[in-house]
Amino acid sequence: MSEAPSGITIRPLTQQDRTWVAQFLDEHWKSTKIVSRGQSYYGHLLPGFVASIPDDETGAEEPIGLLLYRQEDSECEVMTLDSIQRKSGVGTALLEAMKQYALENGIRRLWLITTNDNLDALRFYQKRGWHLVTIHRDALNESRRLKPQIPIIGLDGIPLRDEIELELTL
Numbered sequence: 001m002s003e004a005p006s007g008i009t010i011r012p013l014t015q016q017d018r019t020w021v022a023q024f025l026d027e028h029w030k031s032t033k034i035v036s037r038g039q040s041y042y043g044h045l046l047p048g049f050v051a052s053i054p055d056d057e058t059g060a061e062e063p064i065g066l067l068l069y070r071q072e073d074s075e076c077e078v079m080t081l082d083s084i085q086r087k088s089g090v091g092t093a094l095l096e097a098m099k100q101y102a103l104e105n106g107i108r109r110l111w112l113i114t115t116n117d118n119l120d121a122l123r124f125y126q127k128r129g130w131h132l133v134t135i136h137r138d139a140l141n142e143s144r145r146l147k148p149q150i151p152i153i154g155l156d157g158i159p160l161r162d163e164i165e166l167e168l169t170l
């Protein structure tokens with residue numbers, strides 16, 4: 001467990017978190033299914049980190065951010081990063097926890113897919129040292145076959161078409 005700025009606690013997910021993680025994914029991504037590079041994954045079964053603050057009344061842990069990843073050999077793919085208390089350091093703290101895990105476990109490369117409409121994410125990752133690697137043009141056509149909930153029009157009215165791969169080498 002680590003303490004991030006402004007009373008935000010970051011800890012690794014456990015099996016006990018799976019139920020709320022499934023609900024969280026349904027709410028934020030319309031499914032527990034996560035599609036990346038033509039593959040589908042059950043997000044609530046993946047490892048990850050939760051950011052939380054204490055509930056005002058009960059003091060119980062209140063999740064305000066979630067990062068899920070999958071590990072393959074010496075690489076980790078960040079599968080989702082969500083903050084529900086934006087611009088207060090949650091996303092950065094979760095990404096930092098991922099990086100710390102990677103450094104401690106011999107992971108040489110972190111990578112992720114975002115979509116062409118997600119200008120916020122492109123800014124966010126690049127400012128934190130990540131590089132754009134590849135544009136997988138029209139990859140969302142394939143993703144929609146696996147997850148029909150993916151909309152045709154994305155953020156800011158931008159047609160949702162391409163997967164953009166970013167990486168951080170360690």
Ligand SMILES: CC(C)(COP(=O)(O)OP(=O)(O)OC[C@H]1O[C@@H](n2cnc3c(N)ncnc32)[C@H](O)[C@@H]1OP(=O)(O)O)[C@@H](O)C(=O)NCCC(=O)NCCS
Nearest residue numbers: 081082083085086087088089090091092113114121124127
């Ligand atoms: C991308 C995302 C995870 C960032 O999460 P976040 O919690 O807002 O991230 P942070 O608060 O750490 O940083 C966001 C910005 O707020 C700023 N910020 C952080 N604390 C702040 C504070 N106390 N006051 C003012 N600004 C602050 C940061 O400097 C940062 O700006 P920058 O990117 O221009 O440097 C979030 O926007 C999100 O959940 N998006 C939707 C899901 C998504 O698209 N995920 C990525 C898909 S791969």
